[in-house]
Amino acid sequence: MKKFLLTFLVITCMLPMSNVHASIIYTVKESDSLWGISEKYKTSPDKLQEINGIKDPSKLLPGQSLSIPGNEYVIDQQDSLWKIANLHQTSIEQIVKLNNLSSETVHVGQRLKIPQSTKRNIDAGAFFLPSTPAENKWMMDFYSEYLSAIGFFEYRANIDGDLSSLHGEEAIKLAWQKGLTPYATITNLTSQGFDSDLAHSLLADSSKQQTLIENLATLVDQKQYKGVIIDFENLKPKDRALYNTFIEKLNKRMKKIGGEVGVSIPPMQGNRQPAHHSAYDYQTLGTHSDFIFLMTYNWHWSGGEAGSIAPIKQVDETINYAVSVIPSNKIYLGIAMYAYDWNTTSKAKEAEAYSQQKALSIAAKKSGKINYSFEKATPWFRYYDDAGDLHEVWFEDARSLLPSIA
Known part of the structure; x- marks a missing residue:
């Protein structure tokens, strides 16, 4: 996926895809070949290779899932x-x-x-890290077929409410030309990660808050973004009311220039559940924004224990709560398009994040088999590295993504 931001890459979906033809999910067996599978399902190896992004047809893995056109399962x-x-x-x-x-x-x-589920229109997007003009063009050309919006990642707010610059802003015009609605993603990131103290300083000081709002309006107006996505993470519970007020004021200001406000929020299963995410008031934020992006991933994160990135039970609980307090047409579902690779022997190391394709490549070289947890609706595998350390990798595939958008 070239320069799409792997660690934070998500596809945001509201409805099942409208342009996807009938298909079934097939799990590769020990003796399978791409030719044999295509014969069984009356299609061509080339079509299966294209649909599933298979680089080397000779390296199919037992347990690997394939999407196959048609509605018949053998x-x-x-x-x-x-x-x-x-x-x-x-x-x-x-x-x-x-x-x-x-x-x-x-x-x-x-x-x-x-x-087959009823096919409906989809509104899909991804966070996007601008690169060179050539790579930006390649990505826009390729992903314009699948996405309708992209969030340019990212502008950082500083202690005074000013914004950092972003390399590659010339791609904003290109995005519009390709039919990809561009949004500016605003974070409270610092060199130490998402900074709750920085966010508190901005939210608690009315002057700084207003400076930030005016800078955001100027950014959208001058750079010709459609709007902003506020991605303030790790907020302190005590900042709940301050954050609500900020989003309400920002939304009113954006409306004056025809801009939109989206808000990224962590997964919750109740008004203040879990307690450490209680700064995020789903109902109020949903009222005062144009859309809400649910970060339904990272239940197991790089610094924690190995496990499913987006276990289906927790995802379902988050969606059920969200639609009970936010209009469903405002809700975007975050789908993790990456793998986490935990070294389970060396507990001190953080998991490495990489693409699904790399996960399959590593499994082919070092594991030889992919497992699937029906309980979590997630594939996973283990392997030993060259030093003899045991690794555990969890990622997403056609089987695990289907429950998220069905």
């Missing part, structure tokens, strides 16, 4: 209706009804039609 050994239903985010009852089955017993080679 039963393999050890398949069951429960497994097939869970893979495709449907129910046994729906499969039985669609295929007029007299029982839940299936046999190898049997072809079953898989219920």
Whole structure:
């Protein structure tokens, strides 16, 4: 993905894709080849390679998932209706009804039609780290087919309410030309990470707060952004009311110039649950912003224990709470498009973040098998590095992304 920001790269989705044709999910078996799979599903190896971004067809991994065009699933050994239903985010009852089955017993080679969800329009975007003009053009050309908006990452607010510069702002015009609505992403990042003390200083001082708001309005007006995405993270619970006021004032100011305000907020399952995220008032922030971006990822983070980045149960709980207090058409779902690689032998090291494609490459070289947790709806694998240390890698694939947008 070249210079798309891997550590923070997310696709933000509101609705299932409208331009995706009927497809099923297939899990690669020990003896599979791309040619054999294509024969079984009456398609071509080239099409499967293109759809799934496979660089080397000779290195398919047992446990790897593939998206295959069509709505028929061919039963393999050890398949069951429960497994097939869970893979495709449907129910046994729906499969039985669609295929007029007299029982839940299936046999190898049997072809079953898989219920397909209603296709609707999608509003999708990604955070974007500008690079060289040539690479910016390549990315805009490639991703304009899949995205409708991008958040230029990132402008940093300082202690006085002033904003840092951003290299590659010439790409803003290009984004508009390619049909990608550009937003400026504003953070409270410093060299130490997301700085809660910096955010408090800005929010608690009305003069600094107003300076920041005016600078944001000027940025949007002069650079021709559609609006801003406020990504203030690690806010202190005591700053809840101050943050609400800031977003309300910012929204009123942006409306005067035709700009929009989006707010990135951490995953919560209740008004103040968990307590350490209680600075984020879902209902109030949803009222005074044009859209809310749910950071539904990083339940297991680089500095913590190995595990699913976005376990489906917690994601569901966050979505259910969000839609109970925020209009659903304002909510964007954050989907992590990266892997975390934890060295479980050397506990002192933070996990390395890299692309899904690199995860598959490492698995092919050092693991030879990909596992899948139905409980977490996430793939994972283990391997030993050259020093003999045991690593554990969790990432996302076609199976795990389907529950998020279905």
